[in-house]
Amino acid sequence: MSETIAVIPGDGIGHEVVPATLRVLDTVADFEYVHVEAGDAVAERTGEPLPEETLAAVTDADATLFGATGETSADVILPLRDAVDSFVNIRPARTYPGVDAVQPETDLVILRENTEGVYAGIEDRLTEDVSTLTRLVTGSASRRLGEFACEYVAEQGLDGFTVAHKNNVMRVTDGLFVDTIRAVADERGVAVDDAYMDAMATGLAMDPTDYDVIVCPNLAGDVLSDLAAGLVGGLGLLPSANVGSERGIFEPVHGCAPDIAGEGVANPTATILSAAMLLDFLDYDDEAAAVRTAVETTLAEGPRTPDLGGEATTDAVADAVVDRLS
Amino acid sequence: MSETIAVIPGDGIGHEVVPATLRVLDTVADFEYVHVEAGDAVAERTGEPLPEETLAAVTDADATLFGATGETSADVILPLRDAVDSFVNIRPARTYPGVDAVQPETDLVILRENTEGVYAGIEDRLTEDVSTLTRLVTGSASRRLGEFACEYVAEQGLDGFTVAHKNNVMRVTDGLFVDTIRAVADERGVAVDDAYMDAMATGLAMDPTDYDVIVCPNLAGDVLSDLAAGLVGGLGLLPSANVGSERGIFEPVHGCAPDIAGEGVANPTATILSAAMLLDFLDYDDEAAAVRTAVETTLAEGPRTPDLGGEATTDAVADAVVDRLS
Ligand SMILES: CC(C)[C@H](C(=O)O)[C@@H](O)C(=O)O
Numbered sequence: 001m002s003e004t005i006a007v008i009p010g011d012g013i014g015h016e017v018v019p020a021t022l023r024v025l026d027t028v029a030d031f032e033y034v035h036v037e038a039g040d041a042v043a044e045r046t047g048e049p050l051p052e053e054t055l056a057a058v059t060d061a062d063a064t065l066f067g068a069t070g071e072t073s074a075d076v077i078l079p080l081r082d083a084v085d086s087f088v089n090i091r092p093a094r095t096y097p098g099v100d101a102v103q104p105e106t107d108l109v110i111l112r113e114n115t116e117g118v119y120a121g122i123e124d125r126l127t128e129d130v131s132t133l134t135r136l137v138t139g140s141a142s143r144r145l146g147e148f149a150c151e152y153v154a155e156q157g158l159d160g161f162t163v164a165h166k167n168n169v170m171r172v173t174d175g176l177f178v179d180t181i182r183a184v185a186d187e188r189g190v191a192v193d194d195a196y197m198d199a200m201a202t203g204l205a206m207d208p209t210d211y212d213v214i215v216c217p218n219l220a221g222d223v224l225s226d227l228a229a230g231l232v233g234g235l236g237l238l239p240s241a242n243v244g245s246e247r248g249i250f251e252p253v254h255g256c257a258p259d260i261a262g263e264g265v266a267n268p269t270a271t272i273l274s275a276a277m278l279l280d281f282l283d284y285d286d287e288a289a290a291v292r293t294a295v296e297t298t299l300a301e302g303p304r305t306p307d308l309g310g311e312a313t314t315d316a317v318a319d320a321v322v323d324r325l326s
Numbered sequence: 327m328s329e330t331i332a333v334i335p336g337d338g339i340g341h342e343v344v345p346a347t348l349r350v351l352d353t354v355a356d357f358e359y360v361h362v363e364a365g366d367a368v369a370e371r372t373g374e375p376l377p378e379e380t381l382a383a384v385t386d387a388d389a390t391l392f393g394a395t396g397e398t399s400a401d402v403i404l405p406l407r408d409a410v411d412s413f414v415n416i417r418p419a420r421t422y423p424g425v426d427a428v429q430p431e432t433d434l435v436i437l438r439e440n441t442e443g444v445y446a447g448i449e450d451r452l453t454e455d456v457s458t459l460t461r462l463v464t465g466s467a468s469r470r471l472g473e474f475a476c477e478y479v480a481e482q483g484l485d486g487f488t489v490a491h492k493n494n495v496m497r498v499t500d501g502l503f504v505d506t507i508r509a510v511a512d513e514r515g516v517a518v519d520d521a522y523m524d525a526m527a528t529g530l531a532m533d534p535t536d537y538d539v540i541v542c543p544n545l546a547g548d549v550l551s552d553l554a555a556g557l558v559g560g561l562g563l564l565p566s567a568n569v570g571s572e573r574g575i576f577e578p579v580h581g582c583a584p585d586i587a588g589e590g591v592a593n594p595t596a597t598i599l600s601a602a603m604l605l606d607f608l609d610y611d612d613e614a615a616a617v618r619t620a621v622e623t624t625l626a627e628g629p630r631t632p633d634l635g636g637e638a639t640t641d642a643v644a645d646a647v648v649d650r651l652s
């Protein structure tokens with residue numbers, strides 16, 4: 001029986017990179033797709049950026065391929081991450097032969113806490129002048145992230161990981177975060193280092209080879225992964241996986257890019273690599289590896305989209321990946 | 327009557343870069359120095375990282391030159407910033423001829439909100455499992471920062487500034503921040519752009535020339551300025567000014583660098599440039615300009631400290647700056 005994949009193109013270039021990626025997926029697997037809507041366009045039509053039907057499709061599916069949404073993104077992707085209880089967001093960032101990069105030796109993975117921190121959504125306008133947001137950090141969420149990180153580095157054959165945080169200022173909350181993860185790593189004999197997130201921003205910009213796996217709170221992961229994207233050649237290259245429980249959501253780190261939407265020149269690489277992470281998740285290991293190899297060859301030999309200095313269309317890139325898979 | 331400057335070397339390399347900087351200051355001005363202690367060493371001796379006497383010296387002085395402190399940093403610099411009501415932290419980041427940089431065309435200034443955000447220090451361990459931090463954003467703090475930014479860009483002859491934020495997730499708090507600053511800029515006819523702080527991390531890494539002046543909440547400023555340091559050649563180059571009211575505190579963005587402390591090879595540039603900002607603040611405009619020129623010549627022609635690929639000592643660099651001023 002073939003797995004069911006919920007497919008959400010979203011808005012803008014989501015409608016270009018997702019169909020292109022499905023053609024790649026079809027070359028290596030035989031999934032059943034459930035096509036559903038989310039984002040600005042459906043919100044404009046129906047008032048609801050995340051229709052019931054979409055939520056149901058995602059929670060029913062074995063995995064979800066998500067493109068990108070616009071203004072309504074936070075109303076779409078945050079509830080979806082919650083709905084599948086994906087407590088970690090895996091964001092690998094690496095450079096590729098053939099792709100110009102600010103830091104050409106980058107190869108790291110960010111494991112981002114995906115459920116709490118400033119994303120807990122607890123805000124108040126107390127008075128005309130005063131507003132507050134409650135940043136939530138729990139030992140239980142920190143612990144499962146730490147456990148995930150330990151298993152992740154073991155699988156990858158790595159020694160350990162680095163925790164990014166700001167526990168000199170956020171003493172109680174990031175204190176709990178770091179101490180909990182450190183305790184988990186110690187229990188399991190995994191090496192753990194830690195760094196202030198500001199110092200890590202300097203370190204990443206100057207020499208990203210200092211880091212393999214970075215484990216961090218939600219917002220730190222948001223910012224550090226976008227920084228890493230800037231170092232490796234742009235957001236067009238960064239895939240991500242929202243995982244942790246039985247279901248996963250796989251999405252490029254980039255947004256819906258209204259500036260180039262409709263031109264058919266969006267880089268599909270991040271979404272195709274997100275599909276490779278989906279294949280990994282569903283234990284299609286060989287297929288995932290084949291897709292990655294085909295993507296790497298395409299990045300090295302072309303065709304390439306304009307963000308990478310090329311002139312190819314989204315479809316031409318996807319065709320090249322498909323050809324290399326056949 | 328000569329101005330009074332409180333001088334706090336702090337810990338580690340603070341004891342190297344601050345004396346070196348005082349020699350530079352002495353070449354161009356005739357200040358009265360009040361030498362006081364803060365940081366790990368005094369805390370170890372007395373139990374108090376920020377002695378009463380130090381606090382009093384800072385609030386009495388016309389300005390403070392601060393080096394760097396260690397583990398106790400947050401207990402020292404955050405109360406000091408509060409004590410002088412310095413509501414903005416100015417952090418210029420630029421590249422210099424002769425200094426290798428990841429992004430050699432960088433020239434920008436970060437205006438960091440310096441009193442609230444996650445730095446408000448309101449945290450709780452609610453239960454064994456649950457901890458919270460209250461992120462505070464007020465319209466009044468946002469407004470004075472916006473006003474400062476408008477004056478700043480006008481003085482620099484620039485058109486406008488870019489606000490960095492995350493108002494898609496922190497809707498109420500960063501919503502208030504962005505809306506307030508935008509309103510101030512609109513009132514004053516200053517152009518204002520805005521960007522998500524994650525997208526700005528990508529943008530800065532890929533092309534920092536897209537930005538002149540970035541206005542942002544406290545933690546965003548902390549991270550983005552360290553990122554900028556990584557792009558221009560390291561933390562050894564970034565000065566900062568805590569200002570806004572009658573008194574100011576001037577400090578390098580770097581820490582006390584225990585790894586190299588005592589070797590006499592710390593780069594004094596960031597502290598000397600912080601002293602130049604102090605000179606600006608006290609209306610010693612010509613002297614400030616002269617110090618900057620002498621620093622630039624020294625960066626271009628040497629001697630340089632090891633962090634910049636040279637072999638010179640802290641003192642040799644300071645001597646070279648002094649010579650070029652004489
Ligand atoms: C759209 C936004 C809510 C989202 C986030 O902040 O998580 C995005 O920036 C991301 O990184 O996936």
Ligand SMILES: CC(C)[C@H](C(=O)O)[C@@H](O)C(=O)O
Nearest residue numbers: 168169198399400403548579
């Ligand atoms: C030491 C620490 C409290 C401080 C901060 O976070 O403000 C430092 O990182 C800085 O940037 O000046």
